[in-house]
Amino acid sequence: MSDPPLLEVTDLSRRFGGLVALSGLTFTVHDAEVVSLIGPNGAGKTTAFSLIAGFLTPTSGRVMYAGRDLAGLPPHRRARLGLVRTFQQAAVFGEQSALDCVVAGTMARSEPGLLASLIGTARARRAEAAHLDEALAILQLCGIEQRASDPASDLPYGDQKVLGIAIALASRPRLLLLDEPTAGLNAMESEQVSLLLDRINEQGVTVLVVEHRMEVVMGLSDRVIVLDHGVVIADDTPDRIRADEAVIRAYLGDFGLA
Amino acid sequence: MSTRRRAAAGLAISVGIAAGLILLGDAYLMRIATLGAIFAILALGLNLTAGHLGLFDFGYVLYFGIGGYATALLTLRAGWAWEAALLASVVISVAAGVVVGVVVLRLRGPYFVIATFSFLTVAYYVAINWRDVTNGSLGLIGLPAPAIELPFLGRVDGFSPSGALAIAVTGLLVAVGVVWRVVASGAGRAWHAIRDNEDLASSVGLDPARYAFLALGISAGLGGLGGSLYAGYVGIVTPEIFSFGHMVNVLLMVVIGGTGTFLGPLVGAFLVESVPELLRVAEAFRLPIFGIMLIAAILFAPRGVVSLRRPRRTRPGRQLGSSVTGDPS
Numbered sequence: 016m017s018d019p020p021l022l023e024v025t026d027l028s029r030r031f032g033g034l035v036a037l038s039g040l041t042f043t044v045h046d047a048e049v050v051s052l053i054g055p056n057g058a059g060k061t062t063a064f065s066l067i068a069g070f071l072t073p074t075s076g077r078v079m080y081a082g083r084d085l086a087g088l089p090p091h092r093r094a095r096l097g098l099v100r101t102f103q104q105a106a107v108f109g110e111q112s113a114l115d116c117v118v119a120g121t122m123a124r125s126e127p128g129l130l131a132s133l134i135g136t137a138r139a140r141r142a143e144a145a146h147l148d149e150a151l152a153i154l155q156l157c158g159i160e161q162r163a164s165d166p167a168s169d170l171p172y173g174d175q176k177v178l179g180i181a182i183a184l185a186s187r188p189r190l191l192l193l194d195e196p197t198a199g200l201n202a203m204e205s206e207q208v209s210l211l212l213d214r215i216n217e218q219g220v221t222v223l224v225v226e227h228r229m230e231v232v233m234g235l236s237d238r239v240i241v242l243d244h245g246v247v248i249a250d251d252t253p254d255r256i257r258a259d260e261a262v263i264r265a266y267l268g269d270f271g272l273a
Numbered sequence: 274m275s276t277r278r279r280a281a282a283g284l285a286i287s288v289g290i291a292a293g294l295i296l297l298g299d300a301y302l303m304r305i306a307t308l309g310a311i312f313a314i315l316a317l318g319l320n321l322t323a324g325h326l327g328l329f330d331f332g333y334v335l336y337f338g339i340g341g342y343a344t345a346l347l348t349l350r351a352g353w354a355w356e357a358a359l360l361a362s363v364v365i366s367v368a369a370g371v372v373v374g375v376v377v378l379r380l381r382g383p384y385f386v387i388a389t390f391s392f393l394t395v396a397y398y399v400a401i402n403w404r405d406v407t408n409g410s411l412g413l414i415g416l417p418a419p420a421i422e423l424p425f426l427g428r429v430d431g432f433s434p435s436g437a438l439a440i441a442v443t444g445l446l447v448a449v450g451v452v453w454r455v456v457a458s459g460a461g462r463a464w465h466a467i468r469d470n471e472d473l474a475s476s477v478g479l480d481p482a483r484y485a486f487l488a489l490g491i492s493a494g495l496g497g498l499g500g501s502l503y504a505g506y507v508g509i510v511t512p513e514i515f516s517f518g519h520m521v522n523v524l525l526m527v528v529i530g531g532t533g534t535f536l537g538p539l540v541g542a543f544l545v546e547s548v549p550e551l552l553r554v555a556e557a558f559r560l561p562i563f564g565i566m567l568i569a570a571i572l573f574a575p576r577g578v579v580s581l582r583r584p585r586r587t588r589p590g591r592q593l594g595s596s597v598t599g600d601p602s
Binding site: 123 | 454455457458459460462463465466468469470472473474475476477478479480481
């Protein structure tokens with residue numbers, strides 16, 4: 016791994032008043048990797064995501080992405096650089112149809128620009144049609160194309176979570192941050208999400224995922240980073256993480272080693 | 274496509290009603306229709322922010338007043354022609370919207386509502402107290418009546434009831450065209466995305482601030498257009514143009530008609546303008562009637578009167594229906 020990392024998080028900290036949510040988080044993600052961020056509840060995983068995606072400002076530390084310091088960039092600017100996050104709760108655009116939700120995800124990279132779109136030039140209309148086709152293809156990739164015309168808020172929870180991933184894909188991410196993509200899903204649904212993430216990674220998208228289900232984490236990841244109380248306690252391949260004493264202690268307490 | 278057809282049908286009906294009233298020659302009905310058309314422009318404008326973007330601009334008639342005062346000052350004090358004053362009023366209102374936006378668009382929810390309402394209140398007291406410019410509570414009197422060239426009708430003059438109605442409907446058509454265009458464009462999609470989930474919208478690269486400015490700017494311009502037409506129609510501008518009463522009226526039009534829909538504000542404007550008049554009740558009963566209309570709308574048509582026509586969306590099941598095309602309603 017001689018290439019410079021795609022994402023380089025250095026000494027990232029965030030305090031909420033007296034509470035230290037994250038302290039000195041340091042890790043890297045390389046192009047085309049799948050990296051999982053795991054840790055007990057309250058370990059600071061979602062905080063880390065919000066800091067990387069620009070929804071929170073770090074108390075200290077630095078986020079470098081594709082060789083560029085992201086300090087001060089708002090979320091939408093980071094998204095346009097290809098750094099896109101999803102949300103832990105199913106996040107969709109209300110009652111808009113599933114297809115419209117995904118089209119909304121394509122909007123920000125609309126080539127003809129706002130003015131052309133307002134005037135309704137032929138080029139803007141062609142771009143709009145292309146976005147519709149692309150959105151449909153993304154729904155197909157995610158396996159929810161039969162829901163295309165249903166209002167997003169009427170979809171079952173599992174499909175809403177998948178739709179959230181589809182919306183993120185529509186913005187053509189280079190690095191996709193997934194915040195607990197299988198939370199609240201049953202075993203079959205989470206297996207499908209796991210397969211979907213594999214497919215997304217095969218298309219060259221780098222994936223950083225916060226996840227609780229160990230079968231998903233172990234099956235999917237090239238590397239696993241373990242957080243506990245805001246600190247990295249392990250960063251290794253899935254096999255080695257399984258055997259790591261510090262990790263077992265963090266999850267199970269001293270019982271785990273007895 | 275279906276929305277486009279619906280909008281065209283709505284317009285055809287509005288123009289038809291206006292033409293019918295003119296042929297009928299009833300000055301009283303024409304007056305109601307004229308005010309209805311002018312306030313429909315405002316309802317369309319407020320609906321851009323309140324309905325499509327999801328921010329309730331509680332001081333929206335600020336732009337109505339600014340448009341009205343700008344037109345009065347430019348025609349009476351600077352001697353401008355009415356058409357030029359109207360265009361300038363729209364530009365000034367848009368500029369005002371952008372300036373107000375710098376402050377209020379940092380805020381969300383109740384804070385946005387309070388901040389916008391504060392701007393309106395300040396404008397009201399400025400209009401009362403800045404006597405050198407606004408002539409205080411007495412207002413600016415004796416605006417020249419607007420007159421424009423229209424296809425088929427020739428030169429129409431705002432002093433006659435039919436001319437005033439034709440001018441107001443022309444303004445409404447322009448407003449409908451503008452709103453239709455922006456809502457059907459990418460901007461409309463972006464507004465809906467930001468309204469439905471701002472964090473998600475920004476996570477896929479949409480800039481909420483940019484689209485909010487766009488919505489507020491266009492909505493302010495429509496407010497200015499309405500204010501300019503109103504000032505030309507009634508011939509006088511007083512601080513009451515900034516009154517909370519107008520604000521409540523426009524809010525009722527949007528809520529009763531249907532927030533975030535295309536035809537809702539149009540239908541709401543004509544309902545709110547006409548129902549109390551057509552019942553021929555005294556002015557004192559206006560507010561109770563509005564209250565009853567609002568309660569009825571919330572109870573029986575929480576998504577507005579226009580949502581009554583089509584029942585809750587049916588499920589197309591497994592096939593891709595025609596609703597797959599971009600439907601901005």
